[in-house]
Amino acid sequence: MITTLAGGVGAAKLLDGLSSIVPPEKLTIIVNTGDDCEFHGLHVSPDIDIIIYTLAGLVDEEKGWGIKNDTFNCLEMLKVYGHETWFKLGDRDLATHIHRTMMLRSGYRLSEVTKDICTRLGLKQRIIPMTDDYFATKIRTDNETMHFQEYLVRRSSVDVIREIVYDGSENAKPAPGVIESIMEAEIVIVCPSNPLVSIGTILAVKGVRQALRETKAKKIAVSPIIGGTVVKGPADKMMRYLGIEVSALGVAKLYADFLDVFVMDEVDASLVHDVEKLGIKAVTTNTLMKTKDDRVRLAKFVLDTALTYRKA
Ligand code: GDP
Numbered sequence: 001m002i003t004t005l006a007g008g009v010g011a012a013k014l015l016d017g018l019s020s021i022v023p024p025e026k027l028t029i030i031v032n033t034g035d036d037c038e039f040h041g042l043h044v045s046p047d048i049d050i051i052i053y054t055l056a057g058l059v060d061e062e063k064g065w066g067i068k069n070d071t072f073n074c075l076e077m078l079k080v081y082g083h084e085t086w087f088k089l090g091d092r093d094l095a096t097h098i099h100r101t102m103m104l105r106s107g108y109r110l111s112e113v114t115k116d117i118c119t120r121l122g123l124k125q126r127i128i129p130m131t132d133d134y135f136a137t138k139i140r141t142d143n144e145t146m147h148f149q150e151y152l153v154r155r156s157s158v159d160v161i162r163e164i165v166y167d168g169s170e171n172a173k174p175a176p177g178v179i180e181s182i183m184e185a186e187i188v189i190v191c192p193s194n195p196l197v198s199i200g201t202i203l204a205v206k207g208v209r210q211a212l213r214e215t216k217a218k219k220i221a222v223s224p225i226i227g228g229t230v231v232k233g234p235a236d237k238m239m240r241y242l243g244i245e246v247s248a249l250g251v252a253k254l255y256a257d258f259l260d261v262f263v264m265d266e267v268d269a270s271l272v273h274d275v276e277k278l279g280i281k282a283v284t285t286n287t288l289m290k291t292k293d294d295r296v297r298l299a300k301f302v303l304d305t306a307l308t309y310r311k312a
Contacts, residue, residue: 003028003185007198008047009064011191012054013289017299024124028181034137034201042097056121086154111175130202133172138165157234161241166204182211187306190221194235212258218310223248226265
């Protein structure tokens with residue numbers, strides 16, 4: 001059994017690779033829900049949908065999110081009615097959010113809704129939201145505190161960040177299966193996702209960090225920072241504002257209390273020694289996933305490395 005912690009696009013690529021080499025029933029994916037937001041009265045779970053659409057072969061590969069060949073007629077009409085349309089939701093994508101919202105309103109939990117969507121789209125991987133409870137990642141700037149989606153999409157990550165607020169983390173319980181899948185796994189893989197607002201949120205859910213420290217699984221992470229910069233997204237800016245070193249080493253420090261092995265890009269080979277001083281085994285390879293082959297190769301490397309150190 002392999003359990004993974006995942007954000008959106010970066011994670012989806014590695015999970016796509018893993019799904020090519022691991023029987024889907026053996027893969028559990030715990031997904032960040034700190035990005036979840038309500039738009040036009042609908043519950044949108046951006047990271048869950050990116051993972052599901054990618055694994056179901058539905059994703060718009062160019063963007064990395066949304067459904068391929070989707071149209072935006074509904075959004076255009078909402079604009080005519082004077083609604084804000086900065087968060088792009090395609091017509092077919094909207095069906096997912098309508099379905100999710102209807103089920104939530106009928107009393108189903110987010111984890112049950114996610115399972116239903118997976119089943120209907122033919123996915124056999126177990127995809128679990130980190131929590132069924134309210135949890136919203138917010139960004140505090142000098143002037144205001146805004147939802148992460150507003151910072152990321154509406155304001156294109158331009159603001160100077162003073163603090164990341166995990167709103168709801170005091171009360172959010174792990175969704176059913178989150179702690180169990182970490183405790184029972186042979187390998188836990190931390191995907192290359194934003195360490196603060198994708199993985200950091202999962203780690204902020206009660207009991208998750210402790211489970212990662214206590215499980216007998218080998219815990220391996222892939223660095224989302226390559227050569228001191230991101231492949232995409234605002235992780236580098238966020239780390240800099242919060243005084244965290246923008247490097248694979250900076251990421252390793254955030255996971256040092258539970259991690260066994262850290263996979264860094266080969267351009268970061270000079271950091272191996274410093275990562276190992278944290279008590280983490282460090283290995284390097286090409287970690288950039290541009291093609292399907294890259295995804296499968298990196299997934300294989302991660303799995304082989306974890307198995308090697310599991311036996312050691
Ligand atoms: P998130 O998963 O929701 O946090 O968002 P993204 O997947 O868009 O990006 C998060 C992090 O993943 C960023 O810091 C990227 O640098 C990293 N990332 C995206 N693609 C790759 C990749 O191919 N390889 C590696 N190593 N990191 C990646």
